Amino acid sequence: MxxxxxxxxxTATLSVIGGRWKPIIxxxxxxxxxxxxxxxxxxxxxxxxxxxxxxxxxxxxxxxTRTEYKEIPPRVVYELSEKGKSxxxxxxxxxxxxxxxxxxxx
Numbered sequence: 001m002x003x004x005x006x007x008x009x010x011t012a013t014l015s016v017i018g019g020r021w022k023p024i025i026x027x028x029x030x031x032x033x034x035x036x037x038x039x040x041x042x043x044x045x046x047x048x049x050x051x052x053x054x055x056x057x058x059x060x061x062x063x064x065t066r067t068e069y070k071e072i073p074p075r076v077v078y079e080l081s082e083k084g085k086s087x088x089x090x091x092x093x094x095x096x097x098x099x100x101x102x103x104x105x106x
Contacts, residue, residue: 016061017087021046021054023094026080029064030088033079063087 006012017023024043028034034042040051055078058064063084069075080087 013090016063019054021050022058023091025051025054025058026063026084026087027091027095029078029080029084030091033077036076036078039078058084 004012004015006015017026021043024046025039028039028042036051036055039055040046040048043051046054055064055066059066062081064078065081067077067079069077
């Protein structure tokens with residue numbers, strides 16, 4: 001598989017965390033681990049199929065971990081990996097910027 005070459009670190013970052021749903025998933029998991037059903041309930045407007053796809057991509061990129069417990073019924077928990085946790089200050093800065101510059105129209 002050919003590795004993507006980026007000329008800009010911002011573009012490289014957005015290629016991993018960009019899109020409609022990934023930032024919301026990362027932000028939600030920054031407050032602690034969640035089960036699939038919890039994510040589905042918290043993130044309104046996303047289909048279960050898209051949520052599953054986005055979680056798989058985030059896991060493949062090493063931003064989240066998926067822990068499956070062999071119980072009946074099966075339980076799966078998602079949480080930020082160490083790499084994912086390193087995005088917390090970035091997400092917080094984006095939150096602050098959005099609050100100040102978009103939500104509080106001057």
